[in-house]
Amino acid sequence: MSYQVLARKWRPNSFAEVVGQEHVVKALSNALDSNKIHQAYLFSGTRGVGKTTLGRILTKCLNCEEGLQSSPCNKCQACESINEGRFIDFQEVDAASRRGVEETQQLLETVMHMPGSSRYKVYLIDEVHMLSKHSFNALLKTLEEPPPHVVFILATTEPENVPATVLSRCLQFHLKNLTPTQLSDRLKEVLSEEGIKYDDESINQISRAGRGSLRDCLTIADQAIAFCNASLTDSLISEMLGTLPYDKVYELIDCVINEKADKLVKNLREISSLSVDYQRLMDLLLETLQHMAIIQISPETVSDLNLPSEDIIPLSESLKAEEIQLLYQIGLIAKRDMDLAPNIGDGFEMALLRMMSFLPEEKETTQSKKKVVEDKAELKEETISKKSSSKPTATTKNDTEKKKNSLAFLDSKEWNKIFNSLKLGSGTKQLISHCSFLRAEDTVIYFSMPKDKLEILNGTHREKFQDCINAALDFECVIFFEEGEALESSPNKTKQKKKAKRLNKASEAIKNDPAVKNILDSLGGTIIESSITPKESQ
Ligand SMILES: [Zn+2]
Structure with a gap:
């Protein structure tokens, strides 16, 4: 059998297999299990986080021969043909390559025809923001009065570029980037199943390089399997990605902080003999500085970020917050200008030397060294006390989360109170003040809004509102606006x-x-x- 790429082979077939996106999966499952079908869904989020995958699973849920349900059987003819991409009532369109109005109209003409043998005809339009203005108008007409047997699933990386009129017809779900831990865990599962050997640091490197996208991670893993001959190691992955292993990056930063100029130059000579991508290396360096800054503020993030605490904590403790900022700024400017240097490696070297020379010299005196040591000890103590004191608060938070895991307490009076506390920009707040609370079902909050207001409520407004409301409720919910008269209860x-x-x-x-x-x-x-x-x- 020919080699099937990992991203395709391990594509989730059911909601249970989807990594992350719990809030979306839960809302969709609840709606399906209680027979509440929307006729248009919009999945937004960056590339490779599962938008079309969720769309396909949803299609199976709607059409599985064993009945409408949130866990499709994956065995019946409908499920199988959707999995294999040959289901007659499932149209998947890439709007990026079919932007024109004729193509859209052709597609929409088929909407009126009844489905062959299935319950729903499903149209999945990927990268929907790429449609032309006329195409959007044609789509809007259909969305305004869709035949009952049709479901639209729109997917986009740029919801802010989807017209507000179209958004107003969709139940919108924002998919989040996956965390490094989620990515590493999934990579380990897949590689173990595939019988591939790996070390932890190689997995961490791949999951960081994937930048929140599971698909990108699996694609890099494909390359890595070929490059490393099915045994993934830290140093081989670094070579493949044109970067350095993390401990090398830490060593460079350590040289800068502790003014080990000789060692720094020696390290840089070594690096220049490898085929290193200096831009990526600078990215890694900047990322590490950012991690150091975050860890200073909340040491417990070390485990969330999947970082080796024994290396990074001492580094972050040996600089003041403003010194980290200074190094970051120098690195950022160097990244922009490195290409202008006669040789990019020289540009990188000069940037590190600049970082070293800009750090305050007082570090050298033994007096201040001693002070640093004392500070470190204090910081450690603080960290420990913070850690121990953070535990009880964590449990109480958990308790409130459990309590808040339902929106049952919401009514229009509560909503108006929450609205007043939302930290929205004045424009968005003014616009949102015209919407009235209708009801909350499971994790979805329904609002009604007059048509003229709904039509100016764009993707950016929605995103800001969604973020604010999640923060205010301390709960991941989905918002849906219905068109309707302004109610007396609106803010x-x-x-x-x-x-x-x-x-x-x-x-x-x-x-x-x-x-x-x-x-x-x-x-x-x-x-x-x-x-x-x-x-x-x-
Ligand atoms: Zn089925």
Whole structure:
């Protein structure tokens, strides 16, 4: 049998196999199990995080011959043919290569035809933001009144470039980048199943190079298997990626911090004899500096970032926060300018020497060395006490999370309270104030919004709103806007009502004020109602 690339071979076939994206999987499963089908879904997120994979699983859920359910059988004819990409009622279109309005219209003409033998005709439009303006208009017409047997699944890396009118028809799910730990764990599973040998650091390197995308990780793993002859080691992976193993990067930073100029130059000579990609190496260096800064703030992130604590903690403790910032800035500028150097390796070398020369010299005196040691000891103690004190708070957080794991407490009064506390920009907040809370089901919150407002609510507004609401609720939810009249309960109307009430009160107060009465009686005249403004701070 010919070699099948890992990303394809290990593509999840069910929601249970999907790595990460728990909030999306849960919302979709709940909806399917209670027969709530939306006619348009939008999956957004960076490349290789599972948008089309989720789309395909959803298609199977909708059409599995064993019934509509969140766990398709993967055995029936429908499931199998969807897996093999030959299901007649499942159309997968890449909008990047079919942007034109004719192509879109051709596709949409088939929407009216009833499905062959399945329940739903599913259209998956990938990279939907690439559609032309006319194509979007054609799509919108169909989305406004879709035949009941049709489901659209739109996928995009750039939701901000999808027209607000189209977004307003979709249940939108934002897929997150996977964490290094999620990627490493999955890589280990796949490689073990494949019978490939690996060491931990080689896995860490691949998962970092994948930058949040499982597909990219598996593609790099494919190359690595070929390059390393089925036994992945740290040094071979570095060679393949044109970088250095992490411990080498730590060593370079250690040389800079502790002014070991001789050792630094020796290391750099060694590096120049390897075929190293200096841009990537600078990326690694910058990434490490960033990790050091983060670890200074919260030491417990070491395990989240999957970093060797014995190496990176001492490094981050030996610099002040502003010194890390300084090195980062020098590195960033060097990355931009390195290509201008007569030779990129020289540019890299000069950048490291510059970092060294810009660090304050006081480090050299024994007095300050001693101080550094003392500081380190203090920091360690603090770290330890932080760690031990962080435990109880972690459990309480867990408890509240459990409590909050449902949106049942939400009603329009609660929502208005939450709305007032949202830290949104004034434009977005003004727009969102026109939406009224309708209901919360499982993890989905439904809002109603007048059509004219809905049509200006773009992807950026939605994303900001989604982030804010997740933060405010401390809970991953999905928001959905339905078109509808502005309800009396919307934050905007509530505010207007309050304002009117205050105005009334102010006007009453003025009319009944004895001093004002006196003036009116003695001098004659009337109160100009429109000139009354209540005090804002009430
Ligand atoms: Zn099935």
